[in-house]
Amino acid sequence: MDRIFNFSAGPANLPLAVLEQAREELLSWQGRGLSVMEDSHRGRQFIELAEQSERDLRELLGISDEYAVLFMQGGATLQFAMIPMTLAREGQGVDYLITGHWGRKASSEAAKLRPLRVVADGEALQYRSVPARGEWALGGDAAYFHYTANETLHGLEIDPPPDVDHAPLVCDMSSTLLSRPIPVDRFGLIYACAQKNLGPAGVTVVIVRRDLLERVPEDTPLAFNYRRIAAAGSMLNTPATFSWYVASLVFRWVAGQGGVAGMAERNRRKAMRVYDYIDGSDFYANHVAPEWRSWMNVPFTLADPELNGAFLEDSEAQGLYGLKGHRAVGGMRASIYNAMPEEGVEALVGFMEEFERKA
Amino acid sequence: MDRIFNFSAGPANLPLAVLEQAREELLSWQGRGLSVMEDSHRGRQFIELAEQSERDLRELLGISDEYAVLFMQGGATLQFAMIPMTLAREGQGVDYLITGHWGRKASSEAAKLRPLRVVADGEALQYRSVPARGEWALGGDAAYFHYTANETLHGLEIDPPPDVDHAPLVCDMSSTLLSRPIPVDRFGLIYACAQKNLGPAGVTVVIVRRDLLERVPEDTPLAFNYRRIAAAGSMLNTPATFSWYVASLVFRWVAGQGGVAGMAERNRRKAMRVYDYIDGSDFYANHVAPEWRSWMNVPFTLADPELNGAFLEDSEAQGLYGLKGHRAVGGMRASIYNAMPEEGVEALVGFMEEFERKA
Numbered sequence: 001m002d003r004i005f006n007f008s009a010g011p012a013n014l015p016l017a018v019l020e021q022a023r024e025e026l027l028s029w030q031g032r033g034l035s036v037m038e039d040s041h042r043g044r045q046f047i048e049l050a051e052q053s054e055r056d057l058r059e060l061l062g063i064s065d066e067y068a069v070l071f072m073q074g075g076a077t078l079q080f081a082m083i084p085m086t087l088a089r090e091g092q093g094v095d096y097l098i099t100g101h102w103g104r105k106a107s108s109e110a111a112k113l114r115p116l117r118v119v120a121d122g123e124a125l126q127y128r129s130v131p132a133r134g135e136w137a138l139g140g141d142a143a144y145f146h147y148t149a150n151e152t153l154h155g156l157e158i159d160p161p162p163d164v165d166h167a168p169l170v171c172d173m174s175s176t177l178l179s180r181p182i183p184v185d186r187f188g189l190i191y192a193c194a195q196k197n198l199g200p201a202g203v204t205v206v207i208v209r210r211d212l213l214e215r216v217p218e219d220t221p222l223a224f225n226y227r228r229i230a231a232a233g234s235m236l237n238t239p240a241t242f243s244w245y246v247a248s249l250v251f252r253w254v255a256g257q258g259g260v261a262g263m264a265e266r267n268r269r270k271a272m273r274v275y276d277y278i279d280g281s282d283f284y285a286n287h288v289a290p291e292w293r294s295w296m297n298v299p300f301t302l303a304d305p306e307l308n309g310a311f312l313e314d315s316e317a318q319g320l321y322g323l324k325g326h327r328a329v330g331g332m333r334a335s336i337y338n339a340m341p342e343e344g345v346e347a348l349v350g351f352m353e354e355f356e357r358k359a
Numbered sequence: 360m361d362r363i364f365n366f367s368a369g370p371a372n373l374p375l376a377v378l379e380q381a382r383e384e385l386l387s388w389q390g391r392g393l394s395v396m397e398d399s400h401r402g403r404q405f406i407e408l409a410e411q412s413e414r415d416l417r418e419l420l421g422i423s424d425e426y427a428v429l430f431m432q433g434g435a436t437l438q439f440a441m442i443p444m445t446l447a448r449e450g451q452g453v454d455y456l457i458t459g460h461w462g463r464k465a466s467s468e469a470a471k472l473r474p475l476r477v478v479a480d481g482e483a484l485q486y487r488s489v490p491a492r493g494e495w496a497l498g499g500d501a502a503y504f505h506y507t508a509n510e511t512l513h514g515l516e517i518d519p520p521p522d523v524d525h526a527p528l529v530c531d532m533s534s535t536l537l538s539r540p541i542p543v544d545r546f547g548l549i550y551a552c553a554q555k556n557l558g559p560a561g562v563t564v565v566i567v568r569r570d571l572l573e574r575v576p577e578d579t580p581l582a583f584n585y586r587r588i589a590a591a592g593s594m595l596n597t598p599a600t601f602s603w604y605v606a607s608l609v610f611r612w613v614a615g616q617g618g619v620a621g622m623a624e625r626n627r628r629k630a631m632r633v634y635d636y637i638d639g640s641d642f643y644a645n646h647v648a649p650e651w652r653s654w655m656n657v658p659f660t661l662a663d664p665e666l667n668g669a670f671l672e673d674s675e676a677q678g679l680y681g682l683k684g685h686r687a688v689g690g691m692r693a694s695i696y697n698a699m700p701e702e703g704v705e706a707l708v709g710f711m712e713e714f715e716r717k718a
Binding site for chain 2: 008019028032033
């Protein structure tokens with residue numbers, strides 16, 4: 001069967017060239033007669049892969065030596081707990097800006113561990129816009145300020161980072177990292193699960209300013225101990241080697257596409273193509289304020305929700321997969337991460353036009 | 360290049376048939392035009408895979424409905440912290456039997472969180488034997504009793520489980536699970552990282568008696584919350600889908616090999632072949648007491664350590680990979696997990712004979 005266009009929110013599509021290379025060498029990595037899955041993480045070849053992938057990511061994002069780069073397991077959900085556990089002292093407040101489902105989840109996890117201050121919550125705006133900066137209630141003594149760069153459910157993206165300097169910026173960049181340039185040196189800690197733009201599920205990238213590592217309490221268990229993980233080159237225990245390997249191939253692929261500047265240009269163009277079409281139609285709608293619209297996830301509704309089932313069925317029959325919106329918000333969602341080619345977006349818009357015409 | 364025989368301790372070799380199937384469908388899983396890596400974990404097909412893999416594992420190990428089966432991330436290292444955090448109350452003691460490197464590590468992680476009672480430590484026996492049962496100092500009020508079924512560095516294996524009933528048995532079975540039958544109903548919680556007998560690194564299996572889930576405090580962060588993970592069918596957040604998929608193929612492969620009884624018979628035969636050869640030689644030695652010798656990891660030394668370098672170089676040149684012992688104990692180690700075929704063991708013994716003859 002031909003490959004389909006996969007609009008899933010994550011795990012998401014991967015570059016075809018990456019999958020082809022992984023397939024090509026699946027039984028014999030580097031011609032050595034074993035799969036990369038089977039190789040020791042302590043062996044010379046895997047350590048070279050790990051080090052090279054870190055160098056590639058640093059190069060792509062312009063990450064200075066002031067920052068450690070970690071490859072972990074556990075997804076953003078583990079970070080939700082690790083960050084308050086290790087970067088805030090017992091009893092010290094933490095600031096969270098909530099602009100959608102994931103910011104809410106991160107904040108409710110933090111609230112289990114440290115006094116939570118919700119700086120602002122876009123719920124009253126139905127998460128279609130970000131509360132005005134002038135209305136935020138920042139805590140002067142906060143251990144850090146957390147926000148979610150891209151809300152995958154609500155299709156809302158914050159870029160550039162908010163103008164906040166009372167505490168280190170901590171950001172969930174799960175669906176942003178590698179999709180556009182980011183000013184890393186504005187941040188204290190950035191984390192991103194891989195299954196959007198970086199690779200398969202199972203690996204989580206953490207970029208952390210080294211001075212913050214000193215905050216990690218000495219008796220922190222190894223699994224949560226950023227400082228010890230950094231000191232061990234992310235090899236404190238066995239990493240998810242295959243996921244890391246695929247991520248390393250994705251980094252090379254991004255570099256070959258003109259780096260994050262090249263990705264940004266293409267991602268902006270892809271997103272605008274869909275938003276422009278939706279805005280010009282009475283049949284489809286996206287309610288996010290234009291200045292906050294995500295380049296990665298385009299949620300949209302049909303004027304007649306009765307047609308939702310037919311839309312999903314017909315789109316899938318035409319090889320457009322994963323367009324169903326998250327159950328928390330309903331409707332449709334097209335996730336158009338780095339690996340979605342422009343032809344996929346054209347196919348989507350073409351299908352939307354045809355569906356509207358036939359309806 | 361031909362496939363080599365891989366004696367690495369983990370990540371370890373995988374069945375060739377599993378790798379071939381993974382390669383075959385890497386670009387189009389189930390003929391659907393996308394990789395399993397790219398498919399949504401919330402989609403029908405992946406959920407079917409997840410449910411089927413759980414049924415297969417239950418069938419292989421005879422796991423009753425009294426137990427939940429979880430597929431997690433983070434390896435044994437995350438379990439080292441989660442177990443004391445969630446199964447013991449603040450201030451409640453926990454019993455650890457230490458019979459090698461990994462038991463020591465598990466206990467030192469637990470000590471960061473709960474009052475640790477070391478029931479016995481085999482260090483004085485150089486971890487060549489397990490301290491006699493009569494000398495163990497058990498704590499009557501312990502939340503649980505923890506031990507390590509197989510010490511991969513020291514090549515020491517405990518089977519059947521120790522005769523302990525004052526507290527639920529908790530066991531690190533990272534290199535034991537699926538290698539032989541185990542009496543699951545003797546245990547409170549069993550955990551195993553995948554990269555020995557179950558699949559690639561990135562997935563960790565936890566088998567936990569449901570009544571113990573009630574011990575997990577309500578405010579436990581989701582990433583550590585066995586109860587919530589069980590209730591969500593291990594889909595509380597995005598699992599490491601590809602690693603889980605490969606594990607599901609391995610479960611089918613084990614079933615096709617006669618299940619765990621078949622694996623045990625073959626594993627015993629493989630291990631005895633190596634131990635018998637070593638015991639009949641003055642050139643090689645294994646110092647573990649015969650009744651505690653591991654079927655999975657056979658550490659051995661050369662009478663003349665000056666020859667270690669040549670042994671490793673020559674063996675690798677002959678396609679026998681990963682025989683170097685762990686740096687903490689030195690010497691050699693042959694890890695012969697489920698996926699190591701008997702021909703691999705014959706090739707190893709043949710090489711050892713030849714090396715001895717030429718030396």
